Amino acid sequence: MAPGARGGVAAATVIPYIRLMKRPILIHPDPRLKKVCAPVADISDDLRQLADDMLETMYDAPGIGLAAPQVGVLDRLIVLDCVREEGEPPRPLVMFNPEVIASSDEMNTYDEGCLSIPDQYAEVTRPKVVDVTWIDRDGKLHRETFDGLWATCVQHEIDHLNGKLFIDYLGPMKRQMITRKMQKLKRDRARG
Ligand SMILES: [Zn+2]
Numbered sequence: 001m002a003p004g005a006r007g008g009v010a011a012a013t014v015i016p017y018i019r020l021m022k023r024p025i026l027i028h029p030d031p032r033l034k035k036v037c038a039p040v041a042d043i044s045d046d047l048r049q050l051a052d053d054m055l056e057t058m059y060d061a062p063g064i065g066l067a068a069p070q071v072g073v074l075d076r077l078i079v080l081d082c083v084r085e086e087g088e089p090p091r092p093l094v095m096f097n098p099e100v101i102a103s104s105d106e107m108n109t110y111d112e113g114c115l116s117i118p119d120q121y122a123e124v125t126r127p128k129v130v131d132v133t134w135i136d137r138d139g140k141l142h143r144e145t146f147d148g149l150w151a152t153c154v155q156h157e158i159d160h161l162n163g164k165l166f167i168d169y170l171g172p173m174k175r176q177m178i179t180r181k182m183q184k185l186k187r188d189r190a191r192g
Contacts, residue, residue, distance in 0.1 A: 001065040001156045002113030004121070019049075020056040023071040026187075028116045028182050034163040037067075037074045040096045047077065048137050051094040053078045057155075063115045065153045067160030070116050078157035082150045093136035097160050101143075103127035110152045112166045118185065120178045126155050126168045130190070 026032055040047060050073060058066040058079055065080035081092045108128035113121045130151045133143045146154050155165055167175045 001080075001153045002063050002115050002118070002121075003051050004111050004113065019052075022051045022057045022060055023053050024100055025057065025061070025066075025070050025115050027186055028114075028119070028165060028167075029050070030116075032069055032072055032074065033116060033160070033164055033165065035069060035074050036163050037076045037161040039076050043137060043139050044136065047075070047096070050075075051077060051079060051096075051137055054080075055094070058115070061143060063116050064149070065157045066115060067157045067164075069160055076158055076161045077108065078127065078154070079152050080150075080151050080157060084149070094137045095132075095137070095142075095154075095157075098132055098134040098154065098161075100130045100155065100158060101133055103141040104129035108148065108152065110149065112152065112156060114156070114166055117165065117167065117178060117182060120167075120181065122170055122174065122178075124152075124156075124166050126152055130155060132158075 001040060050068065054066050054068065054071060057071065064082045065078065068077040070077045076097045078095050078098055079093065081090050083089070083091050095153045104127050106128040107125050109123050111121050112124045129145060129147050131143065131145050132154055133141065135141055159165070167178050
């Protein structure tokens with residue numbers, strides 16, 4: 001997920017891992033962004049490296065969340081860090097096989113953006129509070145309640161694992177308009 005239109009990421013601090021590698025982010029429309037991703041069975045060193053690279057790519061963008069299909073890998077893996085207060089320590093989360101297991105009836109509307117849909121923002125309404133389970137990079141199972149921006153972001157990223165983008169929540173006119181802008185952006189980039 002991209003930071004909101006109204007301000008950047010305060011804590012764009014990169015954790016001092018070694019051998020981090022930025023990966024190119026796919027831009028919509030791309031068939032790989034429409035696929036349902038496969039659950040991860042074993043957390044190998046390659047997958048841990050991928051998670052580290054995704055965090056590097058996300059902080060560099062800058063973004064607050066990134067899903068594996070956005071870098072062309074169709075595995076159920078997301079990373080996020082929604083800490084935005086100046087001076088707050090970063091909280092990089094790596095989630096394998098994340099799942100929303102409960103959602104509040106109360107809804108929240110947020111101006112969402114996406115690193116695969118640069119510079120486009122639109123209001124999306126989602127449950128305000130969600131309980132999420134996931135497996136961390138050490139294979140440990142977690143369960144946590146997320147609220148506010150964290151809840152929006154984790155839902156946005158899990159959607160990516162099911163081939164769903166935030167523009168799929170919009171009306172067809174708005175969605176087509178954004179898709180056409182992205183097609184033009186890709187043509188312009190291809191031309192250099
Ligand atoms: Zn996104």
